[in-house]
Amino acid sequence: MIADIEVFRSALETLDDYIARAGRHDLGEAARAVRLRRPLQYAHTDAVSLERRFTVVEPVGDSGWTLLVAQSYELVMARLTDALWQLAAVGALLALVCMLVVRKLARHVSQPVEGLSSAAARLGRGEYDMPVPYVARRDEVGQMARTLEHARGSIQRQLREIADMTAARQKLESELSIAREIQQAMLPPGQAIDREHAHLEAYARLEPAKAVGGDFYCFIQTDPDCLWFAIGDVSDKGVPAALFMARTVTVLEVAASTHESPERVLAEASRRLVQGNDACMFATVLCGRVDVRTGACVLASAGHDAPLLLHADGRVETLPVQPGPPLGFEVGDVFPLWSGTVPSGATLLAWTDGITEAFDADDQAFGAERIPDALQPGATAREQCEGLIAQVHAFTGTAPQSDDITALALRRRLDSAPASPEAPPSQETAHADATVHSP
Numbered sequence: 297m298i299a300d301i302e303v304f305r306s307a308l309e310t311l312d313d314y315i316a317r318a319g320r321h322d323l324g325e326a327a328r329a330v331r332l333r334r335p336l337q338y339a340h341t342d343a344v345s346l347e348r349r350f351t352v353v354e355p356v357g358d359s360g361w362t363l364l365v366a367q368s369y370e371l372v373m374a375r376l377t378d379a380l381w382q383l384a385a386v387g388a389l390l391a392l393v394c395m396l397v398v399r400k401l402a403r404h405v406s407q408p409v410e411g412l413s414s415a416a417a418r419l420g421r422g423e424y425d426m427p428v429p430y431v432a433r434r435d436e437v438g439q440m441a442r443t444l445e446h447a448r449g450s451i452q453r454q455l456r457e458i459a460d461m462t463a464a465r466q467k468l469e470s471e472l473s474i475a476r477e478i479q480q481a482m483l484p485p486g487q488a489i490d491r492e493h494a495h496l497e498a499y500a501r502l503e504p505a506k507a508v509g510g511d512f513y514c515f516i517q518t519d520p521d522c523l524w525f526a527i528g529d530v531s532d533k534g535v536p537a538a539l540f541m542a543r544t545v546t547v548l549e550v551a552a553s554t555h556e557s558p559e560r561v562l563a564e565a566s567r568r569l570v571q572g573n574d575a576c577m578f579a580t581v582l583c584g585r586v587d588v589r590t591g592a593c594v595l596a597s598a599g600h601d602a603p604l605l606l607h608a609d610g611r612v613e614t615l616p617v618q619p620g621p622p623l624g625f626e627v628g629d630v631f632p633l634w635s636g637t638v639p640s641g642a643t644l645l646a647w648t649d650g651i652t653e654a655f656d657a658d659d660q661a662f663g664a665e666r667i668p669d670a671l672q673p674g675a676t677a678r679e680q681c682e683g684l685i686a687q688v689h690a691f692t693g694t695a696p697q698s699d700d701i702t703a704l705a706l707r708r709r710l711d712s713a714p715a716s717p718e719a720p721p722s723q724e725t726a727h728a729d730a731t732v733h734s735p
Contacts, residue, residue, distance in 0.1 A: 475508050562631040610673040
């Protein structure tokens, strides 16, 4: 079949006969495709009209027939062009519609996201008062909004808690500062007792590791010629230790006013401090009494380090004070008594373990062996305490203070006066270097 209104003269006329009769040699390839029963599509020029044509050959199944269609190439291209323009128009219209739909959807999604971004930016700037929008939506945007709102509420609660904690901390620090002042006021200042040609300097220095501490010292003068003194260290640090320290000082002062011997003072304090001590706190105490005129000294220890005696010539002597049990655990009655003399020009020095156990950055302790090197013969009691504590701080350097630091010094001296030939040797000269130990 040929599409260009030309009919075979006879039903028996073949395509080859038609080509030969009509001079359509341009259909030779189509004839070969018919004979071979295979499809073919090709463009060619009509040998008669010289018109550009497009021919298609397609076998019709197993019927033995072959369909041949020839059409003007320009007409095919024109229709194809029209189809392409229609397709392009429809495509452009669909693209425009899709763009509008996508834009609307994007606006539907982007606006909430922008709102959430603005809310997140406000949270980042610390603005927590404005609520997060879109929390009522049931999609992913709503889920993100609810998450941000939950975070905002949580941050607000934490800020309120931090503000409350800060206020409570400031109040506590203020109270601790007042407690520190009260505790420092409880500690007596240095004392100087003058009796004719005899003089006694008493001084102590306490540096708590926290606002308040558990170290303590006291000077008690129950007799014009005698001075009671004590230095101690309460277990633990901070407020509990400060409270137990105040109780211990009060008990020692009361006991010293009713007893004449340090061993009895410690025994009485031991009995009283055990009462109501459910926290099982305890204190180590060195307690003593010194006579200003004669230098006679008696000491007793409740688990405290033995003191040093620095002589006028620079010789350092560790006094053999035997320790008894600490105060507070259980009632103790045995506190060995040491008796001796503080010679003229000598200094009695006691301390708490905040000095011996002061650690440097390498975790090395100051130790008791460094104390004698920090002492200066001839220095006042105050200079001895401050010099020793300065050496401790120089040793520890930048390491934090781990415990309360306390030093106590008693220095006895006599005014030099010419003695008459008839005058007997002074009591001070007779007992300058004598020390007597209790049995």
